Amino acid sequence: MARNSYRTGPDEKGHFGIYGGRYISETLMPAVIELEEEYRKALKDPSFLAELDELNRQYIGRPSPLYYAERLTNHLGGAKIYLKREELNHTGAHKINHAIGQVLLAKRMGKNKIIAETGAGQHGVATATVAALFGMECTVFMGAVDIERQKPNVFRMKLLGAEVKSVTSGSSTLKDAMNDALRHWVSNVHDTFYIIGTAAGPHPYPMMVRDFQSIIGRETKEQLMAQEGRLPDTLVACIGGGSNAIGLFYPFLDDASVKMVAVEASGHGLDTDKSAASIASGRPGVLHGFRSYLLQYDDGQIVEAHSISAGLDYPGIGPEHAWLHEEGRVTYASATDDDALEAFQLCCRTEGIIPALESSHAIAEAMKLAPTLPKDHIMVINLSGRGDKDIFTVAQALGEEI
Amino acid sequence: MSRLNACFTALKADNKAAFVAYTQAGDPSLEVSSAIIQGMPAVGVDIIELGMPFTDPAADGPAIDCAAQRAIAAGATMKQTLGIVTEFRKNNDTTPIVLMGYFNPVHDYGCKAFAKDAAAAGVDGLIIVDLPPEEDEELRSPANAAGIDVIRLATPTSDDARLPTIVSGASGFVCYVAVAGTTGGKSATADNIGAAVRRIKKHTALPVAVGFGIRTPEQAAAVAARADGAVVGTAIVDVIAAGVDENGTLKAGLAEEVLDFTRKLADGVKAGTE
Structure with a gap:
């Protein structure tokens, strides 16, 4: 049964249905409780909101355009496709939206580290950027495997003054980087602010990241109203942890006519053990401070996720998405590495836009859906990041040397 | 009276502190791990903390992380961990065993089923490091019903505003994590530990055991003089790690070596309360 509103969560303990919550060591509990209190105060503080608004406009370059992708639309021959151009933000992805918000909270709380x-390095670059902007000391934890496949972003972070710590525990990817960041945080919680890179982690992070990212959906609504005079029919976004997807979807959750599709990365395929599709192949569990769908073996041991896109290579998904999945409000689809590569190239050639491999998963789903839909069906794809960082990975996958 | 309660009561009557020794179940192999655990009471261990291996132990330092990965690689499972306890109980019905670990393997087992099977195996307490009081009801309720204590953690960040939440619903004992950090990190000073224990005791009548940063018999003695129990983990796990070579081959007599080291720590704890 449909709810009156899908925008009331989380509850006072940080739960979306049974998902979310605060599953962290006791040492960190006072810090997240204080963070939640400060965040709620900040939301009522006009000077905080004014500073955030100013930075969004003058530093990130918002609003990002909502662009009618005419050649892509014609090529697919169905739905009218718009791209929400988050890749045009300063630092080249949506991650800066929540990094700015969180660094303002760090400043407010007097934490200067x-x-x-x-994973892909986009959140690391965004964090290093805002740390540089506010003159704060920045350490970014990154899996050794990801450092290898995202070298340009590693160097960007160094240029921005951040220290990049190579993480070699576990699978040496995003989940292990998060483990090591938590380990560092628990030892330095008195002076250190943890800027989590997706709509996950202990409460209030999923709510806070969602709120900062919701500017994507709010702008989309306003822009489409100006350009088409109506709401979109379908929204499509890629999903790893879920920050860009929840950012686009959240302002539309109570618009019943708007369909929403989040696209997980299924790597080599859902029937293989090389996937990152937590909703499709996982089950509820607890990791990194929250309860949600996780890729896990029989004994609750965590599976090493796989995706060609480092930013989606995570064995979990933000808790609000787990809830929206069970409520049936959002559809969770998936795209393989090959699907994403094909979409990546199509976007390059039809629109002259090199999309991030992450965002290419959303384009891949649009390639399946759009041809089946009428020409007056309006579809918005969140182009969450640009693909310059991915050219080495793509070249390798296509067997080209650069 | 529960085994934990009996243990602390008896030690208190003797004016002694409990020596709590930690090892990861199944590290480095089922056989060696079982031998270590079975040998612990004879070398002076009062309470056994048995780690439940998890792939992503985000509250632990490298030593216990590696121990978990070794155990999982050697085939450790939750059922095997409970099996180790069942075996132990065949010859020992007094030494309390506390299982320590992360929530996901327990959650995946099912909280009710786990509480029932753990009680049947002879488990006395649970420490789930990523399950704070606000979230632990779903495990605490079936565990308590099965006669298992859920042991709460207090830390240097637990101020007087936070401590009432921590001790409310706690049973068995309170474990004070003496350092804000991961396992195997820095050590706190004896004075800080003494002050923290006194502060926690203003909020609860439960015994307070102290862990984190205790690596030597001398440090164990200093903690034992100031608390109801001293917990040693990483230092013991390090002896196990040193007995495993790059190819995973185990040194002969490893269990005995671990137990010899454990005996020295136990002697330290006893010396601390003399």
Whole structure:
């Protein structure tokens, strides 16, 4: 049964249905409780909101355009496709939206050391950027495997003054980077702010990241109203932890006519053990401070996720998404590495836009859906990041040397 | 009276502190791990903390992380961990065993089923490091019903505003994590530990055991003089790690070596309360 509103969560303990919550060591509990209190105060503080708004406009370059992708639309021959151009933001992805918000909270709380985990490096770059902007010390935890496949972003972070710590525990990817960031945080919680890179982690992070990212959906609504005079029919976004997807979806959750599709990365395929599709192949569990769908073996041991895109290579998904999945409000689809590569190239050639491999998963789903839909069906794809960082990975996958 | 309660009561009557020794179940192999655990009471261990291996132990330092990965690689499972306790109980019905670990393997087992099977195996307490009081009801309720204590953690960040939440619903004992950090990190000073224990005791009548940063018999003695129990983990796990070579081959007599080291720590704890 449909609810009156899908925008009332989380509850006072940080739960979306049974998902979310605060599953962290006792040492960190006072810090997240204080963070929640400060965040709620900040939301009522006009000077905080004014500073956030100013930075969004003058530093990130918001609003990002909502662009009618005419050639892509014609090529697919169905739905009218718009791209929400988050890749045009400063630093080249949506991650800056929540990094700015969180660094303002760090400043407000008097913490001058920043840590972050990163997969593709986009969140790491965004965090290093805002730390530089506010003159704060920044340490970014990144899996050794990801450092290898995202070298340009590693160097960007160094240029921005951040220290990149190579993480070699576990699978040496995003989940392990998050483990090491938590380990560092628990030892330095008195002066360190953890800027989490997705709508996950202990409460209030999923709510806070969602709120900062919701500017994507709010702008989309306003822009489409101006350009088409109506709401979109379908929204499509890729999903790893779920920050860009929840950011686009959240303002539309109570618009019943708007369909939403989040696209997980299924790597080599859902029937293989090389996937990152937590909703499709996982089950509820607890990791990194929250309850949600997780890829896990029989004994609750965590599976090493796989995706060609480092930013989706995570064995869990943000808790609000787990809830929206069970409520049936959002559809969770998936795209393989090959699907994403094909979409990546199509977007390059039809629109002259090199999309991030992460965002290419959303385009891949649009390639399946759009041809089946009428021409007056309006579809918005969140182009969450640009693909310059991915050219080495793509070249390798296509067997080309650069 | 529960085994934990009986243990602390008896030690208190003797004016002694409990020596709590930690090892990861199934590390480095089922055989060696079982031998270590079975040998612990004879070398002076009062309470056994048995780690439940998890792939992502985000509250632990490298030593216990590696121990978990070794145990999982050697085939450790939750059922095997409970099996180790069942075997132990065949010859020992007094030494309390506390299982320590992360929530996901327990959650995946099912909280009710786990509480029932753990009680049947002879488990006395649970420490789930990523399950704070606000979230632990779903495990605490079936565990308590099965006669298992859920042991709460207090830390240097637990101020007087936080401590009432921590001790409310706690049973068995309170474990004070003496350092804000991961296992195997820095050590706290004896004075800080003494002050923290006194502060926690203002909020609860439960015994307070102290862990984190205790690596030597001398440190164990200093903690034992100031608390109801001293917990040693990483230092013991390090002896196990040193007995495993790059190819995973185990040194002969490893269990005995671990137990010899454990005996020295136990002697330290006893010396601390003399």
